[in-house]
Amino acid sequence: MIKRISFIVTITLFFLLHTNAGTIKVVTTLTDLKSIAEMIGGNKVSATSIATGYQNPHFVDPKPSYIISLSNADLFVTVGLDLETGWSPQLLASSRNSKIQKGSAGYVDASEGIGLLQVPTSANRGEGDIHIYGNPHYWLDPLNGKVIARNIANGLERIDLSNKTFYEANLQTFYAKIDMKMKEWQAKMQPFKGTKIIAYHNEWVYFERRFGLQVVDFMEPKPGIPPSPSQLVKVINEIKSNNIKVIISSPYFTTSSSVVVAKQTGVKVLTLATSTGAFNSVKNYFDVFDYDIDQLTAALK
Amino acid sequence: MNNQKSGYVIFKVLFLFFLFISTNIQAQIAADSTSSDSALLKQLEEQMQTNNQPAPQQARSGLSFNPDIGVIGDFQGSYISTGKKNFDMYLNETEVSLQAVVDPYARADFFLSFARNPETGEYGVEVEEGYLTTLSLPAKLQLKVGKFREAVGRINPTHPHALPFIDLPNAFVNYFGEEGLNDEGVSLSWLLPNKAFYQELVVQVTSGFTGAPAFSRSEGNHLIYLGHLKNFFTLNDNATLELGLTGITGPNDSSFTTNIGAADITYKWKPVQLNTYRSLTWQSELYFSKAKFSENNSISSFGLYSFIQYQLAKRWFAVGRYDYAQKPYNKTIKEQAYSLTAGWYATEFSKMELEAKTTDDNIASRYYQAWLRWIFVIGAHGAHQY
Numbered sequence A: 001m002i003k004r005i006s007f008i009v010t011i012t013l014f015f016l017l018h019t020n021a022g023t024i025k026v027v028t029t030l031t032d033l034k035s036i037a038e039m040i041g042g043n044k045v046s047a048t049s050i051a052t053g054y055q056n057p058h059f060v061d062p063k064p065s066y067i068i069s070l071s072n073a074d075l076f077v078t079v080g081l082d083l084e085t086g087w088s089p090q091l092l093a094s095s096r097n098s099k100i101q102k103g104s105a106g107y108v109d110a111s112e113g114i115g116l117l118q119v120p121t122s123a124n125r126g127e128g129d130i131h132i133y134g135n136p137h138y139w140l141d142p143l144n145g146k147v148i149a150r151n152i153a154n155g156l157e158r159i160d161l162s163n164k165t166f167y168e169a170n171l172q173t174f175y176a177k178i179d180m181k182m183k184e185w186q187a188k189m190q191p192f193k194g195t196k197i198i199a200y201h202n203e204w205v206y207f208e209r210r211f212g213l214q215v216v217d218f219m220e221p222k223p224g225i226p227p228s229p230s231q232l233v234k235v236i237n238e239i240k241s242n243n244i245k246v247i248i249s250s251p252y253f254t255t256s257s258s259v260v261v262a263k264q265t266g267v268k269v270l271t272l273a274t275s276t277g278a279f280n281s282v283k284n285y286f287d288v289f290d291y292d293i294d295q296l297t298a299a300l301k
Numbered sequence B: 001m002n003n004q005k006s007g008y009v010i011f012k013v014l015f016l017f018f019l020f021i022s023t024n025i026q027a028q029i030a031a032d033s034t035s036s037d038s039a040l041l042k043q044l045e046e047q048m049q050t051n052n053q054p055a056p057q058q059a060r061s062g063l064s065f066n067p068d069i070g071v072i073g074d075f076q077g078s079y080i081s082t083g084k085k086n087f088d089m090y091l092n093e094t095e096v097s098l099q100a101v102v103d104p105y106a107r108a109d110f111f112l113s114f115a116r117n118p119e120t121g122e123y124g125v126e127v128e129e130g131y132l133t134t135l136s137l138p139a140k141l142q143l144k145v146g147k148f149r150e151a152v153g154r155i156n157p158t159h160p161h162a163l164p165f166i167d168l169p170n171a172f173v174n175y176f177g178e179e180g181l182n183d184e185g186v187s188l189s190w191l192l193p194n195k196a197f198y199q200e201l202v203v204q205v206t207s208g209f210t211g212a213p214a215f216s217r218s219e220g221n222h223l224i225y226l227g228h229l230k231n232f233f234t235l236n237d238n239a240t241l242e243l244g245l246t247g248i249t250g251p252n253d254s255s256f257t258t259n260i261g262a263a264d265i266t267y268k269w270k271p272v273q274l275n276t277y278r279s280l281t282w283q284s285e286l287y288f289s290k291a292k293f294s295e296n297n298s299i300s301s302f303g304l305y306s307f308i309q310y311q312l313a314k315r316w317f318a319v320g321r322y323d324y325a326q327k328p329y330n331k332t333i334k335e336q337a338y339s340l341t342a343g344w345y346a347t348e349f350s351k352m353e354l355e356a357k358t359t360d361d362n363i364a365s366r367y368y369q370a371w372l373r374w375i376f377v378i379g380a381h382g383a384h385q386y
Helices: A002-018 A031-044 A065-071 A088-094 A142-159 A161-192 A205-211 A229-242 A256-265 A285-300 B002-032 B034-052 B170-176
Strands: A024-028 A045-049 A075-078 A107-109 A196-199 A214-218 A246-249 A268-271 B068-080 B087-103 B106-116 B123-134 B141-149 B182-191 B198-206 B224-236 B239-251 B257-269 B279-294 B297-311 B316-327 B330-347 B350-361 B367-379
Touching: A024 A031, A024 A065, A024 A142, A031 A045, A031 A075, A031 A142, A031 A161, A031 A285, A065 A088, A065 B182, A065 B198, A075 A142, A107 A142, A142 A161, A142 A205, A161 A205, A161 A285, A196 A229, A205 A214, A214 A229, A229 A256, A246 A256, A246 A285, A256 A268, A268 A285, B170 B279, B170 B297, B170 B316, B297 B330
Parallel strands: A024 A045, A024 A075, A075 A107, A196 A214, A196 A246, A246 A268
Antiparallel strands: B068 B087, B068 B367, B087 B106, B106 B123, B123 B141, B141 B182, B182 B198, B198 B224, B224 B239, B239 B257, B257 B279, B279 B297, B297 B316, B316 B330, B330 B350, B350 B367
């Protein structure tokens, strides 16, 4: 009996010593980074996102409960470029986790190598909430998704070199899927090249360039400043003179002012997905573009 | 038989020991052998190349090691219904913040406060806070050294400009003063290994160089000791609850000891999807004090505040607060106050608030106060605690 118990104990201890502690724990700021991390990391990672897909990524509340997951994380992935400046630095500093601090192997700035748009030549808050490093909504161009994936793969390989071939293979699969879907998306958007639209907030510049749309104005007079009556008048005139059919907004903005404009002009108000999880049907990074492009093409027809 | 048994046990222990060693040696052998070295080298080279793959297409300008610098202005106008001078206006405070990471092991935060002394009218500078925080201690510990606002519940750690009202609760001021319990010393915080909810234990030892009425610096070796347990529960996506307990003991100006116990409870509702448009906060703190003033004279006193803040729209906030306070030196003097504050938050960088307050106590007649304040920020602006 004693022999049997000690045998079981020995075997158990042997496995405890030889198996890894489990999967690599990845914490991302946004759901799109989580979605891509899951595609690259596969079953080797377990990923969580701090923000949900339907909340404003500039204004996530730094709840202490997020510190629990950060304190146990192996890899932290951030959009960077000041997008999360109001909340993620404080959470990181409180995490007591030296593995994921800026400059450590477990810190991934997904914006590394992104061709940035709207990099300001001067920093002046009189222009509203401008981002001094450039517009941070770069994940809305699927080709930038490749750069994000490369950065995440680099991060995973830094902390888990033994699975490098696995991550590299997944990365190639991801690249191939983006290339394949890109053709489909481009084909769908082709008839609407050069179409003028209005957006609520300045977060569509990467999407707009990739798919050939032209955002002529915003509901916000300046980034972060709520729509004013004079701005609505300006937008109404622009819609009438350019025969604009659509105002695009995001799940985390109220549509009341857009609805006012719609009543005056007959323009359609579309709430698009800005991130994975924005709506129930938007389950991963590819779904974001499937959803948005289907919505846009239906509205612009 | 017995010998055999113990021999078997020793064998088992040794077997386990060697098993453990062997796993470590295996790893070391792999690292030492030259053939795997060159393989590793090759791997590293490849990795470095792939790391370089997405070459930055644009130089990022403005890099420097200067700390993040911010300046916060706090302009106020005030009214009080008693006394000769009823109206006043003043630049209440100018706060300069300098914040940066020191090295891979620590960060530093300095808050310098420029303000006029209300009695002399002279401008003076003081270090409101200046501390180093470690980033890499083991066992989920974090050490803070320097001068800092201590971990008494919710109001004390918060800079006044970030509070949703202009005056501080009466009970808070009675024990900790207008500047709060803000002292020089050491703070160690431990994140408890609790996966169900957030739990943090903070222990602080400070010298007693504080302006707080309850405590003072002793002539001997009597320091101020504080312990705070913070419990934070996520009720659902939109609601959270924080419960805190604080105990403080330290020397008072009669060279005896004052003990303070405090409890705080905060409920927040903030719908995740539209968190910039609607929110509700209900926050209360209770303070119990037992102060010994001489060998046979101890006074126990009690105070509390409770407020509700409701966000009506993206930029509009309303706050109602109730204060109850017994004077720490004479508990028969009781104050009660009601206040209402309306806040207009233009952007993250400026806000205006208007507060009206009535105060009753059982020795003088009721009086009224009102304040208007305008807070404005330039430069870097760090995140506020949730």
